[in-house]
Amino acid sequence: MKAFFQGWVVAILVMAAAIAGNIQAVMSQNVKTGNSLLAQTQIKADELELAVALPELAEVFFKKGESNSGRVIGIDAQGQALSIQRNGKTAKIPLSQIARVVFKKEALAYRSNRSPIIRGGGERPTGKLVTWSGIPINNFTVKNSTQGQAVVKLKPPVVSTAQLRGIQSVARNRQYVVDEIQFNSQQRTVTILAKPY
Numbered sequence: 001m002k003a004f005f006q007g008w009v010v011a012i013l014v015m016a017a018a019i020a021g022n023i024q025a026v027m028s029q030n031v032k033t034g035n036s037l038l039a040q041t042q043i044k045a046d047e048l049e050l051a052v053a054l055p056e057l058a059e060v061f062f063k064k065g066e067s068n069s070g071r072v073i074g075i076d077a078q079g080q081a082l083s084i085q086r087n088g089k090t091a092k093i094p095l096s097q098i099a100r101v102v103f104k105k106e107a108l109a110y111r112s113n114r115s116p117i118i119r120g121g122g123e124r125p126t127g128k129l130v131t132w133s134g135i136p137i138n139n140f141t142v143k144n145s146t147q148g149q150a151v152v153k154l155k156p157p158v159v160s161t162a163q164l165r166g167i168q169s170v171a172r173n174r175q176y177v178v179d180e181i182q183f184n185s186q187q188r189t190v191t192i193l194a195k196p197y
Contacts, residue, residue, distance in 0.1 A: 001169075003033055007119065017031055017063060026036075037056040046155055046156055046161055046164070047106055047153065047154070047164075048153070048154045048155070048157040048164045048167060048168060049151055049152075049153050049154075050151065050152050050153075050154060050167060050171060050176065051112050051143075051149060051150075051151055051171075051175070051176075052149075052150050052151070052175075052176045052177070052178050052192070052194060053109040053110055053111065053112075053117065053148050053149065053150075053175050053176070053177045053178065053197075054072050054103065054109065054142065054148040054150050054178050055070060055103040055104060055107035055108065055109040055119065055147070055148060055177065055178070056107045056108050056109070056148060057070070057071065057103070057104045057106075057107035058070065058071065058072050058084065058101050058102065058103045058104065058107075059101070059102045059103075059104065060082065060084060060093060060098060060101050061098070061099045061100050061101070062093075062097050062098060062099060063097055063098070063099045064097070066197040068084065068091065068093070069086060069104075070084035070085050070086030070091065070144070071083075071084060071085050071086065071145065071148070072084055072101065072142065072148075072181075073085045073142060073145035074142050074145065075137065075140060075141065075142060075190075076092075077136075077137040077138035077188070079152050080094060080095045080096065080137075080185055080188070081090075081093060081094055081095060082095060082098060082101070082183075085145070089127065094185075095137075095183040095185040096185040096186075098183050099182075100180055100181065100182045100191060101180065101181040101182075102157050102179070102180050103177075103178055103179055103180065104120075105119050105120040106119070106120035107119070107120075108149055108176070109148055109175075109177045109197075110147050110149070112149065112175065114147065117177060117197045119177065119197070123197060124197075125177075125195035125196060125197055126174055126197060127170060127174070128168075128180065128195070129193055129194070129195050130176075130193070130194055130195070130196075131191065131192070131193050132152070132154060132158055132159060132191065132192045132194075133158065133189075133191040134157070134158050134187075134191070135152060135153075135154070135158050135189055135190045135191070135192065136188060136189060136190075136193065137183070137188050137189060137190050138188075139153035139154075140152045140153075140154060140190050140192065150178070152192060154167065170196050174196040174197060175196065175197050176194040176195070176196050176197075177194060177195055177196075177197050178194045179193045179194060180192075180193040181193075
């Protein structure tokens with residue numbers, strides 16, 4: 001009987017070692033997802049660099065009531081200016097003159113893998129509109145203006161750690177598309193309204 005129990009103990013130890021080895025192998029592999037967003041989304045415990053899409057056409061509304069339209073191609077945090085392009089011409093607009101930037105619903109946006117998002121037509125958002133307020137302007141950058149790809153760095157106090165986990169979860173298989181941007185040039189911050197597609 002003693003030999004029988006010793007045999008069972010040895011078998012259990014061998015199985016435990018094999019299971020631990022499999023867990024180690026699985027954890028050390030690169031996990032692939034169907035969406036390249038996570039490859040471009042860098043995550044720390046309390047910080048998230050999130051890839052967001054900027055639709056091709058935006059309407060810039062000025063504080064004095066006028067407007068201008070074009071593709072957002074850059075945000076200069078130091079010079080406090082937004083650059084837009086239309087018909088091959090570039091305009092640099094001081095942030096202090098901008099009331100808001102609204103991206104047209106019918107304008108195309110692109111996922112990080114370059115597949116189009118048709119917002120005004122057949123494709124509907126897969127989540128609610130989210131608002132991120134108080135983001136330092138230098139934490140929002142246009143990475144590829146031709147494809148409308150930008151990155152926003154989110155961290156407390158703009159969003160809580162729990163909200164970061166939720167945003168990360170959504171970004172695994174969806175693309176956040178920016179609907180509107182508002183600038184506060186005095187505080188050097190930006191508010192972003194976006195929906196996941």
